[in-house]
Amino acid sequence: MSPSAVVPGELGSGAAPSRWSFRDKILLSTGPFTHEMFEPSEEAVAALGEMQILVIGAGGLGCEILKNLALSGFKKIHVIDMDTIDVSNLNRQFLFRHSDVGKSKAEVAAKFVEKRVKGVSITPHNCRIQDKDEDFYLQFNSIICGLDSIEARRWINATLVNMVDEEQLQEGISDSLKPLIDGGTEGFKGQSRVILPTMTSCIECQLDMHAPRAAVPLCTLATIPRQPEHCIEWAHIIAWDQEKPFPDVDNKLDNDDPEHITWLYQKALARAQEFNISGVTYSMTQGVVKNIIPAIASTNAIIAASCCNEAFKLATTSNPSLGDGENNYMMYSGNEGIYTYTFKHEQKEDCPVCGQKAKDLTVDPEWTLQEFIESLAGRADAQLKKPSVRTAEGKSLYMQSPESLELKTRPNLEKKLRDLVENGHELAVTDPAFATVSFRFAIHYR
Amino acid sequence: MTEVVADQTPPILKGPSDKEKKYDRQLRLWGGQGQQALENAHILLVNSGSGVVGIETLKNLVLPGIGKFTILDTGIVSETDLGVNFFLDEDCLGQPRAEACTALLRELNPDVEGEGHLLEKDGLSGYLQDHHLYTLILFSYPIDPTSVSHIEEYGRKHRIPLVSMHSAGFYSYFRIVLPGSFPIVDTHPDSTATTDLRLLNPWPELSQFAAGLTKDIDSLDAHAHGHIPYIAILLHYLKIWKDENGSFPSTYKEKTLFREKVSSAMRKDTPEGGEENFEEATAAVLKTVSVPALPGSVKEVFDYEPAEIDADSNFWIIAKAVKAFYAQHNQLPLPGSVPDMKAQSTTYVQLQNIYKAKARQDVAEVIEMVRTHPHGKGIDAGEVETFCKNAAFIKLIRGPDASPRSLGEIARKEFQSDEEAAAWGGPVSLFPIYLALRATSHESSTRVADILSEVDASIPDVASNEHLKKVVEEVARAQGGELHNISSLTGGMTSQEVIKIITKQYIPIDNTCVFDGITSRAQIFRT
Ligand SMILES: [Zn+2]
Numbered sequence: 013m014s015p016s017a018v019v020p021g022e023l024g025s026g027a028a029p030s031r032w033s034f035r036d037k038i039l040l041s042t043g044p045f046t047h048e049m050f051e052p053s054e055e056a057v058a059a060l061g062e063m064q065i066l067v068i069g070a071g072g073l074g075c076e077i078l079k080n081l082a083l084s085g086f087k088k089i090h091v092i093d094m095d096t097i098d099v100s101n102l103n104r105q106f107l108f109r110h111s112d113v114g115k116s117k118a119e120v121a122a123k124f125v126e127k128r129v130k131g132v133s134i135t136p137h138n139c140r141i142q143d144k145d146e147d148f149y150l151q152f153n154s155i156i157c158g159l160d161s162i163e164a165r166r167w168i169n170a171t172l173v174n175m176v177d178e179e180q181l182q183e184g185i186s187d188s189l190k191p192l193i194d195g196g197t198e199g200f201k202g203q204s205r206v207i208l209p210t211m212t213s214c215i216e217c218q219l220d221m222h223a224p225r226a227a228v229p230l231c232t233l234a235t236i237p238r239q240p241e242h243c244i245e246w247a248h249i250i251a252w253d254q255e256k257p258f259p260d261v262d263n264k265l266d267n268d269d270p271e272h273i274t275w276l277y278q279k280a281l282a283r284a285q286e287f288n289i290s291g292v293t294y295s296m297t298q299g300v301v302k303n304i305i306p307a308i309a310s311t312n313a314i315i316a317a318s319c320c321n322e323a324f325k326l327a328t329t330s331n332p333s334l335g336d337g338e339n340n341y342m343m344y345s346g347n348e349g350i351y352t353y354t355f356k357h358e359q360k361e362d363c364p365v366c367g368q369k370a371k372d373l374t375v376d377p378e379w380t381l382q383e384f385i386e387s388l389a390g391r392a393d394a395q396l397k398k399p400s401v402r403t404a405e406g407k408s409l410y411m412q413s414p415e416s417l418e419l420k421t422r423p424n425l426e427k428k429l430r431d432l433v434e435n436g437h438e439l440a441v442t443d444p445a446f447a448t449v450s451f452r453f454a455i456h457y458r
Numbered sequence: 459m460t461e462v463v464a465d466q467t468p469p470i471l472k473g474p475s476d477k478e479k480k481y482d483r484q485l486r487l488w489g490g491q492g493q494q495a496l497e498n499a500h501i502l503l504v505n506s507g508s509g510v511v512g513i514e515t516l517k518n519l520v521l522p523g524i525g526k527f528t529i530l531d532t533g534i535v536s537e538t539d540l541g542v543n544f545f546l547d548e549d550c551l552g553q554p555r556a557e558a559c560t561a562l563l564r565e566l567n568p569d570v571e572g573e574g575h576l577l578e579k580d581g582l583s584g585y586l587q588d589h590h591l592y593t594l595i596l597f598s599y600p601i602d603p604t605s606v607s608h609i610e611e612y613g614r615k616h617r618i619p620l621v622s623m624h625s626a627g628f629y630s631y632f633r634i635v636l637p638g639s640f641p642i643v644d645t646h647p648d649s650t651a652t653t654d655l656r657l658l659n660p661w662p663e664l665s666q667f668a669a670g671l672t673k674d675i676d677s678l679d680a681h682a683h684g685h686i687p688y689i690a691i692l693l694h695y696l697k698i699w700k701d702e703n704g705s706f707p708s709t710y711k712e713k714t715l716f717r718e719k720v721s722s723a724m725r726k727d728t729p730e731g732g733e734e735n736f737e738e739a740t741a742a743v744l745k746t747v748s749v750p751a752l753p754g755s756v757k758e759v760f761d762y763e764p765a766e767i768d769a770d771s772n773f774w775i776i777a778k779a780v781k782a783f784y785a786q787h788n789q790l791p792l793p794g795s796v797p798d799m800k801a802q803s804t805t806y807v808q809l810q811n812i813y814k815a816k817a818r819q820d821v822a823e824v825i826e827m828v829r830t831h832p833h834g835k836g837i838d839a840g841e842v843e844t845f846c847k848n849a850a851f852i853k854l855i856r857g858p859d860a861s862p863r864s865l866g867e868i869a870r871k872e873f874q875s876d877e878e879a880a881a882w883g884g885p886v887s888l889f890p891i892y893l894a895l896r897a898t899s900h901e902s903s904t905r906v907a908d909i910l911s912e913v914d915a916s917i918p919d920v921a922s923n924e925h926l927k928k929v930v931e932e933v934a935r936a937q938g939g940e941l942h943n944i945s946s947l948t949g950g951m952t953s954q955e956v957i958k959i960i961t962k963q964y965i966p967i968d969n970t971c972v973f974d975g976i977t978s979r980a981q982i983f984r985t
Pocket of ligand 1: 213214215216217218359360363364365366367
């Protein structure tokens, strides 16, 4: 069988006929691996230009994603990012120039791509994703995430899962289901994944694949530092609060203020000298305090293009995509040769966001509620930093806000867990980072 | 106390320079030396076909600050280019593509020099004259065979790496030809890679220090007991084990028993119900209580006979000395680093110094051997030290002289394993993608029958493979057209490899990477 090619014709408005000829060779013919539902047609090509795509993040991945979408034929693109351009972005965020430092990432990126690729419209949103409501997210066909924050990913994931109208879905109307394509990088490594909210494994199902780094115990920082990082953390966590060096700004640490970093660096260096520890540098101080993740143009290019390739296949059905059922996750590592691992991450039935079942949690009954709450931050599969806890019956055990309720529930923090909840019963945990989601944990005593 | 020290010796403040600020996120990966290597490099791109994959590769090299690039291209910017190439706009229509792309690429980084030239037909050899200009040459398919031979000749003559790329539709590959054997010292092993702690053959200073810490282990107060570094704990119980059993635990079963012994020595009457240092010791038993075997990749370096032209290079002189060191001591030079572990600050620093001192002693011995080599006098001691520190992780990528298997052999082996994989649903080989793209290397026809006969002509007996036939159909579907996403992804992978080769850090592929944008997978072959 040879591919049934259709001669590319006049497409869209403005663009000359041959501009998209490479892409249209694919879209106007059937391949040996395309799904039998795929029908090459001019209408399908035109539909691509009508789809609305949201890009979250206009950083290293976001810049690449905007370029890739524009050159895939998407014409109605929105981008959301609250950040401004920093000089350390320029080694990879190629839509920005030195003269753009300090300006909104979303606005500069949108303008640049609109100017370079004629016929594409990119609407910038210079704000937090949490500032937008469901109506905003409902207008898109799919969403591509290029973020460096796990919190923001979890928030958009939870929001999209909650938006799915199960009843409509059962009647075959999938308007409320927004595919989420997510990319992330660290150094020479990265991953891309496709999520069909409620239908396939979600970000929260996969949370334990991105375990937080174990924190150094406070007593090590305070009394027995051994590594340069311990001295920096001491300056950051202990000395800063004790010495309050910048009363003019309420002693609020600004990670981007070189004076603040310099103060921490000097403190850390002095402490390191006291303990004969070598290796504290300005760069290391900055890295530890800001939790800097190495980032390069090459890896962003790989992961962003992988995300956009999946978005293109999903939108056009011109070939099977991640998320079609077989696989949904690609891991990439370039440290030692090149290694990809493409697999299916299974949905978890006890996923607090998309599952139906409470997650089983085995805990020590002698723990105080305080200890339980602290443990939720460190667990790879929970990572909740400001949890409020209720019983399944709705009784508040501890609430972070409002203040009056916090005061009222604070005495419970000292109480033993066994006195607050019966073995096998459920607790509902909420966290301001995930506005609408309630995490259900079934408590089992050791 | 802290205040006093700070006042006496105010730290010399060296904030980051503007360049360090701009490159901060990458300097954390390849450091100042790697950056310097990039800035010294001059990359030539011979762009051909629709040429997006080459430009996307360059983008990722201009951004991190490669010294200079040159683009040679016969192309004139057309409408089709504007649909796939981001480094062109409508104002560029009708201009030489090399010049237009160069201008827009240079905007990305004012520190980078770049030039682009319209290549006349048969003009390539003029640019590849005798003088050694380029650090590495990139070229993209489809391209005429004469150009390929010019490039290959230049690569051989000047001993520089060549990287070819081909992207069409949802498929791509790139292939690296290194000029000879390519050794890497700074491979950046994973942080979980085990360091050699010499627990089974400690040197006297270490034994004495550890024995001092564990002398009255059972009568130590809670604080002291809970702060013995795990290295000392393990050395203590290993000695007891050896006294009782005549030898160190060596089998898995013995080590498990030993681990239980260490674990049971932990005091449980503490407020936490245990001791962190003993937990660390228990967890470290299986990984550290063993004489590390010579890693296969290091053995390969020891056994390798470098070509005459390479033999007097610093790497091979040091490698020879380290090999002699190994022959004499039956162990590699000590790396000298100590993982973090629960301990008093002073104890830990003392322990670090004991390991460092021993490492220095080993380095001195290696340096002595290096100096006996006729060309070893001028080798920097720091280079020997770096080599010794990384000795367990050095890696050699063999050059093209190491006889590769024929494409037919690889294909048969891949098809064979596909049959086995089919039984358990494993992924299918991507080798057919390489064969199919390779058959369209020189702007020949992209009709299915023609591609298949081209494959058949160069590699008999494989064209009948059913999967290959499908792959050929998909290649024909694209009719040689690039998809921006696939070319951008391939440019990303290629630039990662170029950076590894230029900085001589991390481990590059050996030597062909095929990407399948349909199943989203990459696979490496040595072709
Ligand atoms: Zn889930």
